[in-house]
Each structure stands twice: as C-alpha cells, then as structure tokens.
Amino acid sequence: MTVSAARALRDGMTCFVGIGLPSSAANLARATHAPSLVLIYESGTIGAKPGQLPLSIGDGMLAETADAVVSVPEIFNYWLQPGRIDVGFLGAAQIDKFGNINTTVIGGDYRSPKVRLPGAGGAPEIAASCREVIVVVRQSHRSFVERVDFVTSVGYGSGPGDRERLGLTGAGPKKIITDLGVLEPDPETLEFTMTGLYPGVSASAAKERTGWDLAIAPEPEIIAAPAPAELDALRRFQGTRARSHQ
Amino acid sequence: MAEIVSLAEAVERAIHDGDAVAMEGFTHLIPFAAGHEVIRQRRRDLTLIRMTPDLIYDQLIGAGCARKLIFSWGGNPGVGSLHRFRDAVEHSWPVPLEIEEHSHAGMANRYVAGAAGLPFAVLRGYNGTDLFRLETLDSGHGPAPAIEAPTIKPITCPFTGETLTAVSAIRPDVAVIHAQRADRSGNVQLWGITGVQKEAVLASARSVVTVEEIVDELDPRPGAVVLPGWTVSFVARTPGGAHPSYALGYSARDNDYYVAWDGIARERVTFIQWLDELFSPRGDGPPGDPPAVLPGGTHPPGPPSGETYPPRPPLGGDEPPESWWGRVT
Numbered sequence: 001m002t003v004s005a006a007r008a009l010r011d012g013m014t015c016f017v018g019i020g021l022p023s024s025a026a027n028l029a030r031a032t033h034a035p036s037l038v039l040i041y042e043s044g045t046i047g048a049k050p051g052q053l054p055l056s057i058g059d060g061m062l063a064e065t066a067d068a069v070v071s072v073p074e075i076f077n078y079w080l081q082p083g084r085i086d087v088g089f090l091g092a093a094q095i096d097k098f099g100n101i102n103t104t105v106i107g108g109d110y111r112s113p114k115v116r117l118p119g120a121g122g123a124p125e126i127a128a129s130c131r132e133v134i135v136v137v138r139q140s141h142r143s144f145v146e147r148v149d150f151v152t153s154v155g156y157g158s159g160p161g162d163r164e165r166l167g168l169t170g171a172g173p174k175k176i177i178t179d180l181g182v183l184e185p186d187p188e189t190l191e192f193t194m195t196g197l198y199p200g201v202s203a204s205a206a207k208e209r210t211g212w213d214l215a216i217a218p219e220p221e222i223i224a225a226p227a228p229a230e231l232d233a234l235r236r237f238q239g240t241r242a243r244s245h246q
Numbered sequence: 247m248a249e250i251v252s253l254a255e256a257v258e259r260a261i262h263d264g265d266a267v268a269m270e271g272f273t274h275l276i277p278f279a280a281g282h283e284v285i286r287q288r289r290r291d292l293t294l295i296r297m298t299p300d301l302i303y304d305q306l307i308g309a310g311c312a313r314k315l316i317f318s319w320g321g322n323p324g325v326g327s328l329h330r331f332r333d334a335v336e337h338s339w340p341v342p343l344e345i346e347e348h349s350h351a352g353m354a355n356r357y358v359a360g361a362a363g364l365p366f367a368v369l370r371g372y373n374g375t376d377l378f379r380l381e382t383l384d385s386g387h388g389p390a391p392a393i394e395a396p397t398i399k400p401i402t403c404p405f406t407g408e409t410l411t412a413v414s415a416i417r418p419d420v421a422v423i424h425a426q427r428a429d430r431s432g433n434v435q436l437w438g439i440t441g442v443q444k445e446a447v448l449a450s451a452r453s454v455v456t457v458e459e460i461v462d463e464l465d466p467r468p469g470a471v472v473l474p475g476w477t478v479s480f481v482a483r484t485p486g487g488a489h490p491s492y493a494l495g496y497s498a499r500d501n502d503y504y505v506a507w508d509g510i511a512r513e514r515v516t517f518i519q520w521l522d523e524l525f526s527p528r529g530d531g532p533p534g535d536p537p538a539v540l541p542g543g544t545h546p547p548g549p550p551s552g553e554t555y556p557p558r559p560p561l562g563g564d565e566p567p568e569s570w571w572g573r574v575t
Binding site for chain 2: 020045056116122124128152153154157168
C-alpha cells in the first residue's frame with residue numbers, strides 16, 4: 001500500500017501529508033523517484049525534508065528541515081484554502097462508492113455513537129481544496145460501505161455535479177489505494193471502480209471485501225510488485241523510525 | 247504586566263471551576279505540567295478547548311475535570327484512540343461530556359476571530375459535510391434527525407454572492423501554553439512549530455504561560471513568536487513542562503510515554519492507578535518520569551513548603567471515586 005501510494009506522487013508536486021501511512025508514502029517517494037516533492041504538514045511546516053520518518057506532524061525534525069514554518073491558521077488559510085497544493089493524502093474509517101469519508105462516528109446516532117472516532121482534523125478542507133486527493137485505506141466490508149454513517153470529508157457527494165454545486169474547488173479523490181489494489185472514479189458516474197489489483201489478488205476477492213456492488217474495470221491493471229529499490233528505501237525509513245522509538 | 251509566579255499559584259489564580267480553558271500547542275510545546283496541576287487542584291465543570299485534545303485532555307477528561315470539549319481531532323497521535331475521551335463520549339464515564347466539534351481550519355479561524363475581537367470568521371469549508379448539521383444514519387432506519395451545529399453557519403459574501411461558511415469566535419476565559427523562554431518582565435518567546443498559541447492567548451481573558459527558563463534578555467530567534475508581557479497574566483518557570491511532548495531546543499518527544507498511555511488509558515482501573523500516582527506526594531507518576539530516588543540519593547521535590555497536595559483519592563475499580571469531582575453519575 002505504501003509503495004503504491006508513493007508511486008502516485010510525481011516529482012515536484014506539493015503534497016499535504018498526514019502522519020502514518022501518508023507520511024511514509026510521501027517520504028518514500030522523495031527518497032526514490034520524486035526528490036523534489038514538497039511535503040507540507042498541517043502543523044505549518046512547508047517543504048520539510050525529514051531524514052527519517054517523523055513521529056508526529058509536530059516533530060521537531062520537520063520544523064528544522066522546512067523551507068518555512070508558519071502558524072496553523074496560516075497553513076489552512078493561505079496555503080490550503082486557495083488551492084495551492086497539488087495533492088492531499090487522506091485516510092478513512094469508512095468510505096463510500098463516491099469517495100465520501102467518515103472519521104467522526106460509527107453506528108448509533110451522533111449524540112450516542114457506537115464508536116467515537118478522532119474527528120475531522122484537517123481532512124474536510126484537504127478534501128475540498130487540494131487539487132486532487134488520494135485516499136489510503138484497507139479494503140473491507142466494514143470500511144467500504146454503501147453510505148458512510150457521517151460525512152466528515154466530501155468526495156463526490158451523491159454523484160456528478162455535487163462538488164461544483166457545493167463550491168468545492170479541488171477536483172476530489174482521484175484514487176483509493178488499498179491493500180488489494182487501486183480504485184479510480186468512473187469518468188461518467190464518478191463511482192469508484194477497481195482499476196488495478198496487486199499480483200495474486202482476484203477481482204472476486206475485491207468484490208467480497210467491499211460493502212457495495214463493486215464494479216471492476218474490464219481489464220484491471222496488474223500492479224507491479226515493489227521493486228528492490230523501493231523496498232530498500234522503505235526499510236531504511238522504517239529502521240530509522242524503530243531506532244528513534246528507543 | 248505578567249506576574250512571575252509558581253505553577254500552582256498561576257493555576258490557582260487563573261483557572262476556576264466552570265471556566266472555558268484553551269490549552270494549546272500543536273503536538274509541540276503542549277502544556278502538560280499545567281494540565282496535571284489543574285487535575286491536582288481538582289478543577290471541575292471546565293469547558294476544555296483544544297484543536298488536538300491529545301493525551302493532556304484524555305487525562306483531564308478521565309479525571310472528571312471537564313463538562314464539555316471543543317475540538318477538531320481527538321486521537322493519540324501516531325498511536326491510536328484516546329480511550330478516556332471515548333469512554334466519556336460512549337459511556338459518560340466518569341461524567342457526561344458534551345462535545346462541539348470542528349475541522350482544524352474551523353478551529354484555527356475561530357481563534358483568529360477571537361484574537362481579532364470579531365464575532366466570527368469566514369472560510370471556505372464544511373460545505374457538504376455533516377459537521378454542519380450533525381446528521382448520522384441509524385443503519386436501516388433512515389437518516390436520524392439533523393441537529394444544527396450552533397457555531398457553524400452559511401454566509402453570503404456581500405461582494406460576490408458566493409456562499410461561504412462563518413464560524414463563531416472562540417473567547418476562552420483562560421489560555422494555557424508552554425513556551426521556551428520568558429524574560430524577567432514576562433515577555434514570552436516561543437519558536438519552532440508555534441501552532442495557534444498566539445491566537446489562543448490573544449483571544450482569552452487571562453493566560454498562563456509555563457516556560458523552560460526565565461532569562462535576563464530574549465535574544466532573537468528565527469521565526470519566533472513573542473508575546474509581550476502585558477498580553478500575559480502569569481508566567482511560571484516549569485522546566486520540562488511540555489513532557490512528554492517536546493520543546494524544540496530543550497527536549498525531545500518521549501514517544502514511549504505516548505505508546506504507554508494507550509495501555510494506561512485503555513482500562514479505567516489502570517487509569518485510576520495513574521491518577522493516584524499523580525496525586526501522590528512526589529507529584530509525578532507518568533511513565534518515563536524520573537524515579538522516586540534520583541541518582542545521588544536526592545528525592546524529587548514534593549509540594550512547595552507550606553503547601554500540601556490534596557489527599558490521595560482512594561484506589562477504585564470501575565466506580566469513579568467521589569472525592570475527585572464531588573459527584574458520581
């Protein structure tokens with residue numbers, strides 16, 4: 001998943017990064033094919049160049065290696081809101097076929113949920129304002145649902161025309177990268193379709209682990225397995241992170 | 247002009263039961279020591295405001311200090327859930343917790359409006375989300391009735407006619423932050439990731455700033471935020487006051503603490519043991535803190551002379567001991 005997400009980033013892009021898998025992927029891309037990738041963390045560090053994986057979005061390493069460090073109001077108002085950032089990475093607890101994301105509550109109702117999740121963070125505005133969005137999430141019946149319990153961040157709403165109607169300036173989610181492969185929106189219906197599978201993953205396995213009637217592209221791409229250089233770089237990062245934990 | 251006092255005195259004088267308190271620090275410079283002092287002084291019915299509630303509010307919520315939480319992301323960064331926060335929301339333990347939630351951009355702008363003396367701020371945000379109307383689906387039973395979020399409203403631009411979003415200003419009674427340094431006049435200097443601390447202090451009626459050190463003169467630092475002493479109520483010298491978060495130039499993040507907290511906070515009984523440690527005379531207790539007997543045989547300081555910490559609360563199981571907050575629900 002991490003390698004797949006890293007491959008989705010092109011050199012020179014500006015990328016809004018959260019901690020966890022997005023941060024690993026963005027740093028992997030920077031260490032391999034995209035050395036000029038500009039990493040922007042919501043803590044206000046612009047152009048951070050960490051030598052190892054940061055422990056949190058506020059890691060001192062990010063501030064010390066950044067081109068600029070700005071306040072939190074500024075990172076959202078001057079940098080994200082006007083659409084200066086090419087790509088935003090998001091995770092999800094639930095995602096639906098139009099790429100709407102829930103990270104707020106699951107089950108019950110809002111005042112007495114079955115599961116209370118962390119909430120919105122920077123995600124709603126990342127989803128609204130980045131030129132495009134990549135979602136990284138494990139594929140399962142529980143996370144890939146017909147309709148999310150709560151719309152924390154908007155994908156394509158209820159279909160074509162919704163983003164324009166809502167005044168969302170970015171183009172929306174272009175890819176969902178999972179542990180089975182990659183989904184992309186159908187050009188007409190905007191419904192997410194499985195367009196790529198990892199070697200050895202069958203279309204039926206992907207359908208089984210999806211809570212809506214998943215469409216599969218006529219000839220889904222078989223995604224290349226991680227190259228040795230990618231794996232080396234990833235292990236190097238993970239090694240430094242493990243050491244920094246001690 | 248800021249008064250330079252002990253942390254205990256600053257908390258005593260600035261923070262009262264029922265206050266709206268904003269403890270800020272965006273993963274850096276989190277005012278943990280001040281939060282622990284609030285728990286020790288048994289404040290209750292607080293409205294806690296913070297973009298990222300983090301461990302510091304998990305501790306305050308678990309200790310029963312809060313009636314309401316205003317926030318935008320409530321997790322243990324890089325680790326997982328805030329279990330005390332979830333227990334309060336999902337099971338009202340130890341007391342019910344009202345929540346008011348926003349996105350980061352919304353919260354940041356609410357502080358900006360507060361600092362600017364405006365009733366609201368405008369942003370492009372929230373459109374199409376349920377944060378506007380707090381609606382959820384009760385699976386199989388159709389949409390639950392929508393509750394309108396009282397602090398988020400659509401607003402029409404008077405120049406272009408575009409529909410934007412207004413968020414109401416945050417005006418806390420007290421802001422609490424940790425900074426690297428202050429001088430003897432109480433001018434405060436912080437640098438590195440400075441988050442929303444300046445806005446939080448300027449939006450609040452009172453403020454408490456804990457600092458790593460008090461110096462004769464603040465030499466300039468690149469990118470530093472300086473809060474003039476006359477914008478600050480109390481400065482308290484509190485070295486290590488941001489532990490387990492980090493203070494750039496002074497200390498690193500104690501990641502083991504964040505990981506260990508997951509286990510401590512997961513069960514009420516282990517949390518209560520942690521709380522008991524916090525109340526114990528040596529006054530520390532979190533994992534990673536110095537041992538009771540330091541190398542060389544000296545003991546860490548107890549309460550300042552002439553003061554005593556509140557009596558230790560009883561150890562208990564699932565039932566919250568009544569003495570912490572005076573009521574059991």
